[in-house]
Amino acid sequence: MYVSEKAPAKINLTLDVLYKRDDGYHELEMIMTTIDLADRIDLVDLSSNTIQLESSSGLVPQDERNLAYLAAKLLKEKTGIKRGVAIHISKRIPVAAGLAGGSSDAAATLRGLNKLWQLGLSLEELAQIGAEIGSDVPFCVYRNTALARGRGEMLTPLPPPPPCWVVLAKPVHGVSTADVFRNLRVDHIEEHPSAQAMAQAMKDKDYEAMNNLLGNVLEPVTMNMYPEVQKIKQKMIQFGADGVLMSGSGPTVFGLVKQEYRARRIVNSLNGFCQHVFAVRMLGYLD
Ligand SMILES: C[C@@](CO)(OP(=O)(O)O)[C@H](O)COP(=O)(O)OP(=O)(O)OC[C@H]1O[C@@H](n2ccc(N)nc2=O)[C@H](O)[C@@H]1O
Ligand SMILES: Nc1ncnc2c1ncn2[C@@H]1O[C@H](COP(=O)(O)OP(=O)(O)O)[C@@H](O)[C@H]1O
Numbered sequence: 524m525y526v527s528e529k530a531p532a533k534i535n536l537t538l539d540v541l542y543k544r545d546d547g548y549h550e551l552e553m554i555m556t557t558i559d560l561a562d563r564i565d566l567v568d569l570s571s572n573t574i575q576l577e578s579s580s581g582l583v584p585q586d587e588r589n590l591a592y593l594a595a596k597l598l599k600e601k602t603g604i605k606r607g608v609a610i611h612i613s614k615r616i617p618v619a620a621g622l623a624g625g626s627s628d629a630a631a632t633l634r635g636l637n638k639l640w641q642l643g644l645s646l647e648e649l650a651q652i653g654a655e656i657g658s659d660v661p662f663c664v665y666r667n668t669a670l671a672r673g674r675g676e677m678l679t680p681l682p683p684p685p686p687c688w689v690v691l692a693k694p695v696h697g698v699s700t701a702d703v704f705r706n707l708r709v710d711h712i713e714e715h716p717s718a719q720a721m722a723q724a725m726k727d728k729d730y731e732a733m734n735n736l737l738g739n740v741l742e743p744v745t746m747n748m749y750p751e752v753q754k755i756k757q758k759m760i761q762f763g764a765d766g767v768l769m770s771g772s773g774p775t776v777f778g779l780v781k782q783e784y785r786a787r788r789i790v791n792s793l794n795g796f797c798q799h800v801f802a803v804r805m806l807g808y809l810d
Pocket of ligand 2: 582583584588589590591612617618619620621622623624625626628629698700771772773
């Protein structure tokens with residue numbers, strides 16, 4: 524048997540840090556949505572009780588450190604199933620980019636194996652298992668658009684954002700999420716974005732409000748570590764994006780525009796400044 528599952532990337536329209544928790548994690552409030560950029564996870568059932576993994580990208584671990592491998596291993600432990608799987612990851616999402624590529628691969632592996640091994644688990648159960656792999660995995664299990672709280676695992680579904688194009692630009696280096704959180708001084712945060720106002724913009728399908736409300740408290744931290752991120756943001760604004768923000772812990776910067784021709788123009792203007800530049804559609808909702 525064989526199952527193929529799409530693993531879409533996310534962007535954070537708002538990202539706020541409320542406080543540092545006793546367990547070392549940060550209490551977050553953020554609005555996340557899916558975009559039309561995805562890895563593909565192919566899963567082939569093995570009768571032997573083993574997990575095999577390979578990826579088209581040399582930039583991700585090809586062994587038990589891969590988040591998709593971890594997902595398969597954890598699912599086997601939780602369900603006690605004595606089956607194996609060969610996992611192939613066709614990677615399109617840039618790695619360590621703030622786009623949750625690894626988390627989405629893990630989530631797609633959980634959804635795919637649930638079908639392949641006919642486990643009959645609900646998305647809620649898969650999300651609960653996913654939370655043990657990483658903070659972004661529960662959102663990636665459901666995809667769509669949501670208000671995320673806690674570590675990122677407490678999710679309230681939202682309607683999709685108004686349709687538009689998303690220009691993505693990522694500098695050559697990746698960013699360690701742990702390093703960015705370590706460099707954040709919660710008491711020094713100057714401006715907190717409003718997740719409630721952004722949620723209302725989703726409900727109202729208000730494109731202008733969505734652009735005005737974009738905000739990410741990790742952006743100045745990453746920009747301080749990698750000044751290139753600020754330069755890319757300035758270029759995107761200069762080239763005419765309606766709203767520009769760094770996604771997650773970065774370093775990918777996204778710009779929102781309504782019309783495809785404007786997205787293409789920004790991509791052409793940015794080419795040469797950074798390694799990965801492309802335009803994709805906002806998805807927000809997958810069914
Ligand atoms: C910042 C966000 C926003 O969507 O995205 P990315 O930039 O990774 O895409 C996520 O919260 C990242 O989620 P994820 O990448 O799954 O993080 P995890 O593996 O759980 O955590 C990596 C490290 O980040 C820090 N961390 C993460 C989440 C959180 N709420 N507080 C934290 O302090 C911890 O130091 C942790 O060890
Ligand atoms: N399947 C995977 N895809 C991408 N990265 C992975 C994967 N498995 C493990 N990783 C590791 O996870 C780290 C974070 O990668 P990624 O999820 O792409 O970034 P981010 O959390 O910034 O969105 C990288 O250092 C990478 O080596």
